[in-house]
Amino acid sequence: MTREDPDFVHKLVFLGDTEVGKTSLVQRYVYDSFSPEIGRTIGAMLHVKTVELNGVRHKLVVWDLGGQESFTELREQYCSHASGAFFVFDRTRVDTLEHIDDWLNALYSAAGKVAVVVVENKIDLESVISDEQIHEAIETRSLKLIQTSATENKNVDTAFEELVKEISVANPEN
Ligand SMILES: Nc1nc2c(ncn2[C@@H]2O[C@H](COP(=O)(O)OP(=O)(O)OP(=O)(O)O)[C@@H](O)[C@H]2O)c(=O)[nH]1
């Protein structure tokens, strides 16, 4: 094995309704860029980034799924063999949080009970969702919350590091 080889490879999937900012978060993390004009994702896009955390090299294969309803049938297929997932909601649209179980059920039925980090995106904008509602949603499901802004590059790296950490804790040898 050369120094360039990763120690672990993880498939990470982005889940969440259309326009919550999934592609913007991926662009920010993988390419360190932000474009307000990216447009809706059609089907799924794949991105790869290798990171070193605590001396361990992780190759992240990031799957960015279009959030449109018409892709419902594709979700399970794309979620299969995922090591972990982000569920992203948009703090300016309460329905994006209310749909959490639609996404998690598709994930869990395809990939089993894998690690999930909940991402509250667009923290540069005013929230229309109460803290109670958010905490109720994450605590009843024992999930971790990270608040991000893809626009302002806030906490985006942290969200990925948190998910890798959760995956590593859940599966110490892969
Ligand atoms: N203010 C603000 N806008 C954001 C943020 N992240 C994304 N956006 C904007 O929200 C819109 C949707 O972003 P996308 O990244 O395309 O959303 P998506 O979840 O990939 O959408 P689909 O591909 O349709 O599922 C775009 O206009 C982005 O510029 C953020 O953190 N803050």
Ligand SMILES: [Mg+2]
């Ligand atoms: Mg997209």
